[in-house]
Amino acid sequence: MTQRMMNTVGFHADAEHGHGHGQFNPYISSNGNSNGNGHLQEPNGHLNGSSGVTLTLTNGTTNGNGVLKPVSRPSHDRRKSTPMMPTFMVSAPGKVIVFGEHAVVHGKAAIAAAISLRSYLLVTTLSKSRRTVTLRFPDIDLNHTWNIDSLPWDTFSHPSKKKYYYDLVTTLDPELVAAIQPFLANISTDKSPDLRKVHQNSAGSFLYMFLSLGSQSFPGCQYTLRSTIPIGAGLGSSATIAVCMSAALLLQLRTLSGPHPDQPADEARLQIERINRWAFVYEMFIHGNPSGVDNTVATQGKAVEFQRTDYNKPPTVRPLWDFPELPLLLVDTKTPKSTAFEVAKVAKLREKHPKLVGAILDSVHKVTKSSADMIEQLDFDTNSEESLKELGELMTINHGLLVSLGVSHPRLERVRELVDHEGIGWTKLTGAGGGGCSITLLRPGVSREKLDRLEQRLDEEGYEKFETTLGGDGVGVLWPAVLKNGMDEDHEGGMEIDLDKFLSAQGNEGVEKLVGVHGGVGEREGWKFWRVES
Ligand SMILES: Nc1ncnc2c1ncn2[C@@H]1O[C@H](COP(=O)(O)OP(=O)(O)OP(=O)(O)O)[C@@H](O)[C@H]1O
Numbered sequence: 001m002t003q004r005m006m007n008t009v010g011f012h013a014d015a016e017h018g019h020g021h022g023q024f025n026p027y028i029s030s031n032g033n034s035n036g037n038g039h040l041q042e043p044n045g046h047l048n049g050s051s052g053v054t055l056t057l058t059n060g061t062t063n064g065n066g067v068l069k070p071v072s073r074p075s076h077d078r079r080k081s082t083p084m085m086p087t088f089m090v091s092a093p094g095k096v097i098v099f100g101e102h103a104v105v106h107g108k109a110a111i112a113a114a115i116s117l118r119s120y121l122l123v124t125t126l127s128k129s130r131r132t133v134t135l136r137f138p139d140i141d142l143n144h145t146w147n148i149d150s151l152p153w154d155t156f157s158h159p160s161k162k163k164y165y166y167d168l169v170t171t172l173d174p175e176l177v178a179a180i181q182p183f184l185a186n187i188s189t190d191k192s193p194d195l196r197k198v199h200q201n202s203a204g205s206f207l208y209m210f211l212s213l214g215s216q217s218f219p220g221c222q223y224t225l226r227s228t229i230p231i232g233a234g235l236g237s238s239a240t241i242a243v244c245m246s247a248a249l250l251l252q253l254r255t256l257s258g259p260h261p262d263q264p265a266d267e268a269r270l271q272i273e274r275i276n277r278w279a280f281v282y283e284m285f286i287h288g289n290p291s292g293v294d295n296t297v298a299t300q301g302k303a304v305e306f307q308r309t310d311y312n313k314p315p316t317v318r319p320l321w322d323f324p325e326l327p328l329l330l331v332d333t334k335t336p337k338s339t340a341f342e343v344a345k346v347a348k349l350r351e352k353h354p355k356l357v358g359a360i361l362d363s364v365h366k367v368t369k370s371s372a373d374m375i376e377q378l379d380f381d382t383n384s385e386e387s388l389k390e391l392g393e394l395m396t397i398n399h400g401l402l403v404s405l406g407v408s409h410p411r412l413e414r415v416r417e418l419v420d421h422e423g424i425g426w427t428k429l430t431g432a433g434g435g436g437c438s439i440t441l442l443r444p445g446v447s448r449e450k451l452d453r454l455e456q457r458l459d460e461e462g463y464e465k466f467e468t469t470l471g472g473d474g475v476g477v478l479w480p481a482v483l484k485n486g487m488d489e490d491h492e493g494g495m496e497i498d499l500d501k502f503l504s505a506q507g508n509e510g511v512e513k514l515v516g517v518h519g520g521v522g523e524r525e526g527w528k529f530w531r532v533e534s
């Protein structure tokens with residue numbers, strides 16, 4: 001199977017956007033300024049906070065078509081007159097790490113690319129009288145509702161604790177984490193202890209972000225998530241949820257401008273940066289010590305070289321615009337793992353053998369940098385055996401180093417063995433390891449017969465192979481949730497995606513058909529993305 005890299009430059013015809021059912025307009029209204037740092041300033045010179053009551057310059061109304069129009073209004077009557085938001089949707093892609101997983105947690109470089117498997121989050125605003133917030137994650141059988149007014153807003157909004165949508169949060173505050181605990185106690189009491197833990201973790205991540213960004217005046221709402229990404233397989237499933245949640249909350253708070261056609265790349269970059277910062281907070285709650293590479297590529301899409309040397313500062317993210325169309329085979333061992341567990345294992349090994357493990361991590365860094373140099377060279381050719389062999393050898397070295405860190409798994413080694421035996425290509429684990437997925441760079445000109453034999457063996461041994469393209473779009477917005485999907489469309493040629501339709505879509509195919517950002521043939525009208533490629 002061959003994966004195709006999408007064309008990353010000029011992929012979208014902007015002229016096509018902004019038509020149809022609702023263009024999501026920037027909220028930087030006529031009375032709003034940017035302070036040069038990209039922070040919105042209120043007319044009195046104060047920074048615009050993140051709560052629902054600080055919308056002086058970002059308040060909007062809809063024109064009945066779901067199109068948001070910026071308006072300025074005195075702040076005292078704002079909340080009363082804020083109209084109900086239309087149901088909308090956000091989506092973010094999974095990823096593969098091509099080089100550098102684990103080392104990236106310790107300040108080294110990694111290369112990651114977005115894949116076409118995605119998560120989709122439907123955001124439904126409830127009528128004013130319904131003061132509840134619900135998480136509905138059917139993929140993991142989670143459905144929980146809180147009363148908004150009972151949540152610990154006072155603790156989160158205390159001046160010593162309060163965070164704003166533009167803040168960089170690099171650690172979780174233990175007091176805030178503790179304040180959430182009572183609200184996790186009665187979640188999924190009827191489920192197995194392991195599943196319950198997963199639910200409490202998801203709910204905790206959500207509450208931390210919701211309470212940090214929101215305020216008690218937040219409208220009642222429901223967040224419903226479906227994903228086409230296998231969970232815990234090393235494809236960044238948790239990061240996609242983090243990014244969807246972050247984008248959804250920031251959109252609800254009207255703190256994002258766009259996405260819209262003709263948005264300057266710098267402005268788009270700022271929005272992406274804000275979404276990414278809060279997605280990182282969500283990931284910290286799920287993983288403990290994430291590097292941020294997963295949420296970065298899920299937000300920005302395409303392919304990136306990522307490095308975070310100082311956790312108190314934003315990471316260095318270098319987009320790899322010309323990331324090549326690599327012929328990759330992606331195999332899921334169907335052995336679930338926990339990223340948090342694998343990351344902690346490497347940290348423990350490093351504590352025990354600082355010099356040795358330090359040298360391994362340095363070697364991974366060198367492999368990553370060499371591969372970045374290689375794929376950016378003009379003479380790198382994905383049809384040339386020589387180019388692929390050079391890159392493949394780096395993958396083999398990277399995998400060997402990961403094995404020595406203890407994060408492989410017999411099922412991953414079995415894939416490598418089968419591929420090596422047939423001489424089909426070069427294999428490494430991708431993501432956290434301990435199970436999950438592997439990637440194989442396919443040698444050009446391998447016979448169909450050999451490939452069939454490999455696929456049959458993988459099938460017999462309970463592996464699943466994925467077809468995906470690399471380098472697709474990052475976080476996307478469908479505002480309102482109306483889409484041309486070739487199904488049961490209304491007279492304007494769009495279908496309103498409601499909760500029932502979303503929940504009853506059958507499997508990954510059903511989800512893709514109903515709401516997918518790509519309807520099989522290129523991008524669907526309706527979905528919009530922040531354009532950062534320049
Ligand atoms: N479809 C989903 N619905 C709800 N929660 C999900 C979904 N997919 C992932 N999650 C959350 O993400 C967690 C899995 O995250 P984990 O980091 O272990 O795996 P991953 O993100 O798939 O892999 P990696 O981090 O190695 O790329 C789950 O326990 C759950 O909390």
Ligand SMILES: C[C@@](O)(CCO)CC(=O)[O-]
Binds near residue numbers: 432
């Ligand atoms: C294992 C790891 O490097 C990648 C997980 O996809 C963890 C991280 O970067 O947060």
